[in-house]
Amino acid sequence: MRHTLPALTLAAVALTSAVAVPAEAAARRAPGVKIAPGTVVLQAKSSTWVTVTVTAPGMGPGSWINFDLRGPKGDWVGDAVIEDPDGDGVFVGRGKFDRSAEPGGWRAETSVYDTNEGSTKPGPSTTFSVKRSTRLSANAGPEPVRKGRTLTVAGRLTRLDPYGWNGDYVGYGKQRVSVYFRKRGTGRWVYAGAATTASNGSYKRTFKAKYDGTWRAGYWGSSMFFKSVSGDDYVDVR
Missing domain, CATH: 2.60.40.10 (Immunoglobulins)
Structure with a gap:
């Protein structure tokens, strides 16, 4: 049975860097993805949030990233689009899990649309765990x-x-x-x-x-x- 988790709250977060990275070097760096926490612990009275951070420097203005959170038995949060209005190459989205989410191994998958290329391509992915308390x-x-x-x-x-x-x-x-x-x-x-x-x-x-x-x-x-x-x-x- 497919179970849809509560609606996502999406945000693009600007991060400052102490060291400037040349545009040419940034453009050559492959996108990376992190998710926190690495283990989601489901609680009885409160929801638990996960934060997906994709670092994709060197993309054109107006580029965006799509991410899906996929569970072990068909649970998923999909088609979540996050943008980078500050142009710093950091895209951040959040997903909310409640007590009924399926426990086990989950996967965060991304796709990237770069306006410099005018096409969508697969992005980085990572895994995380969901456990009941x-x-x-x-x-x-x-x-x-x-x-x-x-x-x-x-x-x-x-x-x-x-x-x-x-x-x-x-x-x-x-x-x-x-x-x-x-x-x-x-x-x-x-x-x-x-x-x-x-x-x-x-x-x-x-x-x-x-x-x-x-x-x-x-x-x-x-x-x-x-x-x-x-x-x-x-x-x-x-």
């Missing part, structure tokens, strides 16, 4: 706990629902969650173990209480979901 909690206890007794780190991993029919975030099952410990008085986090989330996103891992310190958990993401780290929980071992 996740949330992770962690609670360590009991607190305080006697040395040598069992200490449990438990929490829940949730992922952004694309439409919010079941709430903004829903349980994310069958995912690996890593648990880390930082001993009191040190600044170094040490990997302690891992757990796999249940269907509702909950997880639990037990350890032997040895030292006072802080516990946290991390989910390191995938091609479709962004990483998340829990808050810290300090436990006093007596």
Whole structure:
């Protein structure tokens, strides 16, 4: 199914250069394209913007660039024309992504119309990622706990629902969650173990209480979901 993202906001942005580039050298430089951010993280309550910047020096007055943002399953933003009224060779356009955008690998493709040549030709392209956000909690206890007794780190991993029919975030099952410990008085986090989330996103891992310190958990993401780290929980071992 083709999904059209919200309308683009387009802008041509003039950039100043500390060093002047001779016209002959500029004309010989091939166009380049950059996109920021390189990873778009979709949120529940706000849209996320990407900025496409094409540098194409040496083109004639009134030249323009067209760019399309194409998703992995047919999503696209197309026929976005950006101009360069300042004549500095820098073309900038913006596209808005909402929570329903398809996650995965995306591609920004461009075509260039140079008035010096009077024709349109393929321009540079680049890739970027779109991922849905996740949330992770962690609670360590009991607190305080006697040395040598069992200490449990438990929490829940949730992922952004694309439409919010079941709430903004829903349980994310069958995912690996890593648990880390930082001993009191040190600044170094040490990997302690891992757990796999249940269907509702909950997880639990037990350890032997040895030292006072802080516990946290991390989910390191995938091609479709962004990483998340829990808050810290300090436990006093007596």
